[in-house]
Amino acid sequence: xxxxxxxxxxxxxxxxxxxxxxxxxxxxxxxxxxxxxxxxxxxxxxxxxxxxxxxxxxxxxxxxxxxxxxxxxxxxxxxxxxxxxxxxxxxxxxxxxxxxxxxxxxxxxxxxxxxxxxxxxxxxxxxxxxxxxxxxxxxxxxxxxxxxxxxxxxxxxxxxxxxxxxxxxxxxxxxxxxxxxxxxxxxxxxxxxxxxxxxxxxxxxxxxxxxxxxxxxxxxxxxxxxxxxxxxxxxxxxxxxxxxxxxxxxxxxxxxxxxxxxxxxxxxxxxxxxxxxxxxxxxxxxxxxxxxxxxxxxxxxxxxxxxxxxxxxxxxxxxxxxxxxxxxxxxxxxxxxxxxxxxxxxxxxxxxxxxxxxxxxxxxxxxxxxxxxxxxxxxxxxxxxxxxxxxxxxxxxxxxxxxxxxxxxxxxxxx
Amino acid sequence: xxxxxxxxxxxxxxxxxxxxxxxxxxxxxxxxxxxxxxxxxxxxxxxxxxxxxxxxxxxxxxxxxxxxxxxxxxxxxxxxxxxxxxxxxxxxxxxxxxxxxxxxxxxxxxxxxxxxxxxxxxxxxxxxxxxxxxxxxxxxxxxxxxxxxxxxxxxxxxxxxxxxxxxxxxxxxxxxxxxxxxxxxxxxxxxxxxxxxxxxxxxxxxxxxxxxxxxxxxxxxxxxxxxxxxxxxxxxxxxxxxxxxxxxxxxxxxxxxxxxxxxxxxxxxxxxxxxxxxxxxxxxxxxxxxxxxxxxxxxxxxxxxxxxxxxxxxxxxxxxxxxxxxxxxxxxxxxxxxxxxxxxxxxxxxxxxxxxxxxxxxxxxxxxx
Numbered sequence: 181x182x183x184x185x186x187x188x189x190x191x192x193x194x195x196x197x198x199x200x201x202x203x204x205x206x207x208x209x210x211x212x213x214x215x216x217x218x219x220x221x222x223x224x225x226x227x228x229x230x231x232x233x234x235x236x237x238x239x240x241x242x243x244x245x246x247x248x249x250x251x252x253x254x255x256x257x258x259x260x261x262x263x264x265x266x267x268x269x270x271x272x273x274x275x276x277x278x279x280x281x282x283x284x285x286x287x288x289x290x291x292x293x294x295x296x297x298x299x300x301x302x303x304x305x306x307x308x309x310x311x312x313x314x315x316x317x318x319x320x321x322x323x324x325x326x327x328x329x330x331x332x333x334x335x336x337x338x339x340x341x342x343x344x345x346x347x348x349x350x351x352x353x354x355x356x357x358x359x360x361x362x363x364x365x366x367x368x369x370x371x372x373x374x375x376x377x378x379x380x381x382x383x384x385x386x387x388x389x390x391x392x393x394x395x396x397x398x399x400x401x402x403x404x405x406x407x408x409x410x411x412x413x414x415x416x417x418x419x420x421x422x423x424x425x426x427x428x429x430x431x432x433x434x435x436x437x438x439x440x441x442x443x444x445x446x447x448x449x450x451x452x453x454x455x456x457x458x459x460x461x462x463x464x465x466x467x468x469x470x471x472x473x474x475x476x477x478x479x480x481x482x483x484x485x486x487x488x489x490x491x492x493x494x495x496x497x498x499x500x501x502x503x504x505x506x507x508x509x510x511x512x513x514x515x516x517x518x519x520x521x522x523x524x525x526x527x528x529x530x531x532x533x534x535x536x537x538x539x540x541x542x543x544x545x546x547x548x549x550x551x552x553x554x555x556x557x558x559x560x561x562x563x564x565x566x567x568x569x570x571x572x573x574x575x576x577x578x579x580x581x582x583x584x585x586x587x588x589x590x591x592x593x594x595x
Numbered sequence: 596x597x598x599x600x601x602x603x604x605x606x607x608x609x610x611x612x613x614x615x616x617x618x619x620x621x622x623x624x625x626x627x628x629x630x631x632x633x634x635x636x637x638x639x640x641x642x643x644x645x646x647x648x649x650x651x652x653x654x655x656x657x658x659x660x661x662x663x664x665x666x667x668x669x670x671x672x673x674x675x676x677x678x679x680x681x682x683x684x685x686x687x688x689x690x691x692x693x694x695x696x697x698x699x700x701x702x703x704x705x706x707x708x709x710x711x712x713x714x715x716x717x718x719x720x721x722x723x724x725x726x727x728x729x730x731x732x733x734x735x736x737x738x739x740x741x742x743x744x745x746x747x748x749x750x751x752x753x754x755x756x757x758x759x760x761x762x763x764x765x766x767x768x769x770x771x772x773x774x775x776x777x778x779x780x781x782x783x784x785x786x787x788x789x790x791x792x793x794x795x796x797x798x799x800x801x802x803x804x805x806x807x808x809x810x811x812x813x814x815x816x817x818x819x820x821x822x823x824x825x826x827x828x829x830x831x832x833x834x835x836x837x838x839x840x841x842x843x844x845x846x847x848x849x850x851x852x853x854x855x856x857x858x859x860x861x862x863x864x865x866x867x868x869x870x871x872x873x874x875x876x877x878x879x880x881x882x883x884x885x886x887x888x889x890x891x892x893x894x895x896x897x898x899x900x901x902x903x904x905x906x907x908x909x910x911x912x913x914x915x916x917x918x919x920x921x922x923x924x925x926x927x928x929x930x931x932x933x934x935x936x937x938x939x940x941x942x943x944x945x946x947x948x949x950x951x952x953x954x955x956x957x958x959x960x961x962x963x964x
Contacts (some may be wrong), residue, residue: 330738
């Protein structure tokens with residue numbers, strides 16, 4: 181769409197033009213044009229923070245909104261499916277934290293590596309996975325991200341997008357996507373942090389111009405292995421960005437009851453850190469662009485994302501025994517990350533009808549994914565013995581019945 | 596693809612410890628006939644492991660080593676001696692003392708396609724890294740729906756040394772054996788140490804590779820050339836008819852000491868070195884038991900829950916009708932390994948116990964006939 185003249189812009193901004201003309205002008209602005217937005221200033225530790233002005237465009241915001249809205253709807257659907265007992269075990273939902281992963285993706289490419297904890301459903305989406313892969317994995321179906329083998333905490337996307345994530349083998353905590361350099365999905369608190377350092381080590385070893393993002397929470401921030409990873413990353417200048425998603429509660433224990441120092445961005449000591457408003461996707465994006473540049477040139481940096489989860493720690497936790505309902509509802513009203521982008525888009529003159537249409541389409545996608553996952557097939561019994569080993573030779577595995585079975589190998593799960 | 600072919604080639608070979616091979620090279624001096632036997636060079640086990648590491652690192656740039664003091668210090672058991680000078684600090688990485696951390700780091704690197712060899716200065720220290728080894732190493736290929744291989748070799752010395760105390764005398768094979776997705780290998784000779792390490796490095800599966808503190812300086816010959824030994828096959832040490840003795844690691848030598856004694860007394864035991872602690876080579880094991888109808892397990896693992904406990908259960912379940920005597924199992928006592936020399940000796944299996952066990956089994960069976 182063509183731009184009006186510069187004078188119209190100036191007059192419009194100075195409020196000297198009638199509203200109709202202003203609106204008309206906005207509609208004529210190109211959606212790829214850049215404009216600036218102010219975010220909350222960053223708090224810094226041992227580093228000069230970037231300024232708090234972020235460049236974005238309508239196009240970018242629309243893309244971010246769609247992703248965040250999809251994340252939100254997907255997690256809400258997961259909540260309903262869990263209550264309907266179609267999802268079992270542990271299920272850790274990300275709603276409220278959408279801005280963090282969306283903002284991170286805005287600053288990265290798929291050549292950069294991402295690893296996170298069990299709260300990984302939305303990471304699978306942002307790394308290019310589908311809602312269907314997540315839903316199928318959560319329901320333990322063969323089309324799931326980890327073939328139904330991993331479950332909620334182990335979501336990964338398959339080669340060539342065939343079928344789902346971990347094929348129902350991983351479950352909620354085990355979603356993975358090798359092609360998009362998404363390394364999961366880890367059930368044990370903090371164990372992914374040294375793995376993340378390893379991803380960065382490999383990037384440096386192979387001389388790739390990329391970074392690794394190791395995500396963890398305020399609860400995991402007290403794990404010893406985090407400090408072991410920080411020390412090694414600092415020692416060898418590994419290109420790793422440690423992202424602490426501080427949602428202020430490690431399961432049921434508030435940060436101030438678990439950490440002597442809850443300024444997580446300073447706890448890397450000699451490693452610099454930034455504290456970011458994690459409910460603002462643009463603030464996250466800006467800080468991550470800064471972090472990536474820093475990590476590639478200098479080494480590790482810690483990013484503390486001040487965020488919030490609406491749900492409890494997992495679906496087994498009502499989330500209200502250790503925090504007030506007021507706190508949760510205030511957060512929703514004042515700092516909801518998805519709503520924030522929606523308001524910004526509308527303020528910038530984006531068509532409300534277009535937003536509604538996109539939301540409708542996302543809802544449909546999520547609903548379809550749920551229905552398809554419900555109807556999808558469970559992993560066949562043969563998959564019990566598949567891919568325990570890579571290319572097993574001379575291996576007989578003893579079964580409970582006292583017979584032997586040959587373990588099989590087929591990473592494509594073609595049958 | 597090339598890697599898979601070479602692994603297939605490696606796996607196709609049945610490991611067999613050669614008798615001491617002496618290459619006779621006749622040398623003729625003009626005017627006189629002189630035959631001079633040239634012996635193949637004997638090296639120590641640490642040198643053999645070093646050769647394997649060096650050869651594989653040269654062959655494949657994704658192979659790297661990480662661990663405490665593997666680089667500048669020269670390796671606490673010299674397995675990586677001076678390799679950092681050839682390959683640099685990144686490929687022979689001196690880590691800080693943080694087993695959980697660097698094990699995780701090695702596994703993370705392996706997920707991207709590198710092939711790290713992670714050294715535990717003592718296998719006992721790897722208890723600190725147990726979560727990484729169990730969850731992120733063993734199980735990852737399965738729970739990721741086949742997406743991530745973890746081609747890592749976790750190696751180091753274990754076993755009872757000379758008065759090193761309880762915490763430095765642990766046998767971790769019993770703890771690791773239940774982890775799905777890992778393979779456990781125990782080396783015992785110079786030849787199989789080199790050949791097995793080469794296979795382990797080339798394998799796409801995580802291999803937990805047990806060396807023994809007291810075996811690093813034993814001497815022997817390695818196989819020629821690029822020989823890789825199968826990771827899943829047991830080794831026939833001595834063919835026999837009276838009893839099948841299953842053993843591994845340093846206990847192989849304790850058994851062979853006992854065998855020398857038994858031979859004098861007229862016994863003919865069959866000795867099999869398990870090599871592969873997970874999975875068991877049931878083909879070799881059952882073939883032997885069907886022949887001798889008696890099984891004796893001699894190991895350094897603890898009595899409770901050791902490798903022998905698992906093997907005994909499997910033999911009882913699958914070969915009950917082939918047995919004339921219950922499976923006997925000589926393992927370490929379920930106590931911490933004391934510092935005092937005599938108590939330490941009483942904790943682990945000694946040759947005379949092996950002799951007694953064989954005599955007891957054979958006489959009981961003979962009496963029943």
